[in-house]
Amino acid sequence: MSPVGPTAVEPSRGGRDFGLLWGGAGLAVLGGRATAFAYPLVVLWATDSSGAAGLVGFALLLPHLLVQLPGGALVDRVDRRRLMTACGLGSALVAAGAAAALLSGAVWLPHLLVSAFLEGVFTVLYQLAERSAVPALVPPDRLPVALTRNEARTRAASVLGQPAGSALAGLGAGFPFVFALVAHLGSVVFLARIRGPLRSPADGAAPAAPASPRALAREVGEGLAWLWGQPFLRSVMVAVAVSNVLFQGLNLAVMAAVKDAGGAVATVGAITAMSGVGGLVGSLCGAWWMRRYGMRALVVGGLAAWTALMLPVAGTRDAVALGALFAGSGYVGGVFNVVVGVHLTRAAPDHLRGRANSVAMLVSSGAMAMGPPAAGFLLAAVGPARTILALGAAMGVTSAATALSRALRIEEPIPARPKGVEARSTS
Secondary structure: OOOOOOOOOOHHHHHHHHHHHHHHHHHHHHHHHHHHHHHHHHHHHHHOOHHHHHHHHHHHHHHHHHOHHHHHHHHOOOOHHHHHHHHHHHHHHHHHHHHHHHHOOOOOHHHHHHHHHHHHHHHHHHHHHHHHHHHHOOOHHHHHHHHHHHHHHHHHHHHHHHHHHHHHHHHOOOHHHHHHHHHHHHHHHHHHOOOOOOOOHHHOOOOOOOOOHHHHHHHHHHHHHHHHOOHHHHHHHHHHHHHHHHHHHHHHHHHHHHHHOOOOHHHHHHHHHHHHHHHHHHHHOHHHHHHHOOHHHHHHHHHHHHHHHHHHHHHOOOHHHHHHHHHHHHHHHHHHHHHHHHHHHHHOOHHHHHHHHHHHHHHHHHHHOOHHHHHHHHHHHHOHHHHHHHHHHHHHHHHHHHHOOHHHHHOOOOOOOOOOOOOOOOO
């Protein structure tokens, strides 16, 4: 007899629909990664201005700071599949406009700034909706596996997207955007084939869109208040924010160290690429680690491992050694993202899931922007080696503070599924 209730998922529909959601989002991420690399590259080659290239890169990232919180409230209010479809079509139109202009030989910076900003907006909304939709398509006991697949997909797209964007840009400035156009249209096709709703039945249909900005602001506040009221998640998000600052600073410090040692730009690219490869492998192992260790052990252990991997970077300029250390850090990051993602998704009720994800992503994105300027001041003052040691020491302090956090010591693990609900497979 099939179970009934808010967590019941028909096996055939759950596996099929999750596969379509996964594949469609994979195409969208791959197209987005290719153009995220192509935007500053095309502008730099066309204008010979690093300032202009940085400006278009900033326009692409700005929505991650401006749109996250209202976007989370929107995701909790509207039909998620329709929102994702609209974002996919919007991204396709933006890519088509950029491709047409660039293939005709026209490089107009204001147009590319607007295009990059709009693509960033559509990307944020799409990601929030997709993350919030996953629990509606898989049973609770399969959630770690589903989020592991999502993290692996994102890591793989990151590894493949950058070389795809650079190789296509070498053929012509507009070709990365043609690739993105096809990828986003493909994601829309995948979404159209999903049969079921992308919302848990317990919460019913999505409510109507908010009637006023005040209502939207109130709902954003509810998401912030919910996450603040979760001691475990609050402590973990603080550690994530600090770690992101430190790793962004580490990337800049390693670039400076390689340059001072007479290394090539390609060497820096190869070293940082190893982080992506390690992250892909780590994300595939996330569910394996979760079956063997609790949330607290994995969070504290991950921060300690990052400290152990960061400190030796200060003492070597060998590209192979640096690549291995970055691969190890990426592996830990892949596991860490799965662990935190599973805990957040299980803890947040469906009607708040979009807002919970938006707060978490805002903390992560906002923190990343602080790392390079902070490291820049340190580099100018004490040089690469001491800067890296300082960053490693700060990671060690973060690890120790998190291990001693009372919130992590008293947190009760969230069960894989409610009692009385039969397990269902996504395959």
